[in-house]
Amino acid sequence: MVISSPHRHVGITVRGVMVRVAAALAPGILVYLWIFGPGVLIQCVLAMATAVATEALILRWRGRPIRTALGDGSVIVTGLLLALCLSPLTPWWVTLMATVFAVALGKHAFGGLGQNLFNPAMAGFVFVLLCFPAPMNKWPAVPAAGAPAPGLMNSLGVIFVPKAEAVDAVSGASALNHMKSRLGLMEMVSEIRSDPVYGNFGGRGWEWIAMAWLAGGVALLVLGVIRWHIPAAFIAGMTCVSGITWLMNADVYAAPVFHLATPGAMLGAFFIATDPVTAATSDRGRLAYGVLIGILAGLLRIWGIYPDGIAFAVLIGNACAPVIDRYTQPRVLGVAG
Incomplete structure (x- = not known):
């Protein structure tokens, strides 16, 4: 319902909102980094850089001002959210394809910021989940499962030069993956929850x-x-x-x-x-x-x-x-x- 003027500006811009969202994500990223190693940080940097590059190329092709659009920070948050939905061990090309799809088709195919029908980050995530399910299900093993979090060089190797034996050495299953697969083997929840990959609640x-x-x-x-x-x-x-x-x-x-x-x-x-x-x-x-x-x-x-x-x-x-x-x-x- 539209009301008549005058209208009062609430004092928060798109850029301000995006800065606040990114800041609110910071605690989770730090905990993620502490528990599962630097893979999540690599994914965030890769996705954000790809998102910015894709946005700039599309804006130039459409004849839109690049500096203004990139300055609001929305595409950076899109890349950040997408990266946090992916496994820290996701191969670089999967992250790249997911981000390009999110920005190019999830956002700009509908006209750009404020006009997209679907959440771009989720559109990109679902795209690679449907197309490349195998690499999407490789998650870092939790410390309690006997495997320490992969270090920086291991994470870089797994992400950019993925070899099956290297990935298997540091990967495990997320709690949801583990629960669903074990339930498929007709085990009871109480038996599954006794596994060391589970904590007090999840x-x-x-x-x-x-x-x-x-x-x-x-x-x-x-x-x-x-x-x-x-x-x-x-x-x-x-x-x-x-x-x-x-x-x-x-x-x-x-x-x-x-x-x-x-x-x-x-x-x-x-x-x-x-x-x-x-x-x-x-x-x-x-x-x-x-x-x-x-x-x-x-x-x-x-x-x-x-x-x-x-x-x-x-x-x-x-x-x-x-x-x-x-x-x-x-x-x-x-x-x-």
Whole structure:
């Protein structure tokens, strides 16, 4: 609903929002780096550099001002979020292809910043997940599993000169991958959770990253960068689905706290689903949008073929956002004379 002028500027620019989002991601990146080694930092630098280069080339081809567009920092945050969704051991060419797809097709195919229907980072992630599933499932082994975090040279070697034996020496499975594969072998959740790759709530190490994303998300709420509706509804939707299945059969389905204590859940709830361009805009719409994504993410985790379905859930939610807005926008009671 558009109101008449004058309008008051709230004092925060696109660049300001992006700086705050990047700062809120910093604690999670540091914890990630501490637990799993420098691979995550390499992925972040690679994805951000590729995103900036792709953006500049497309802007030049379209005849748009490059300095202004790059100055808002939005494409850097896109690359950063995409890198944090990828494994630290992802080969460089997969990261490059995901980032180019995210910026070129996920963003500029729809007209650029503010006009894209789908979250660019999730579009790029799903593209490489569907096209290259094998390298996307190589995750660093947690320290408790007997393998120390790979060092800088090992990480560079695995990412840029990937050899099967080198990758296998430092790789393992994420908590979600491990849980889904073991459940497929008809093992019970209680037996699976006794494995040393698990911590008190989720995967060992991963739960600390999830807590760091949660802290960053709370900071965004306090700073007024995001509203509470989507994260709260997302968490409620995922908790509802995982809670119902867990109550039905705790031997087959993991508890809600396990699902919430994964980095993907907190990153998705606070940093990805809240993208203002692709999310619903009214308060009621944000609640419906968040619940939809949370429920879909929970269902896809439990019964989908991939260990985590948050990226797919976000893209489906993006597609539904215009319809949600259509039915949740406040009713216009009159028009100006």
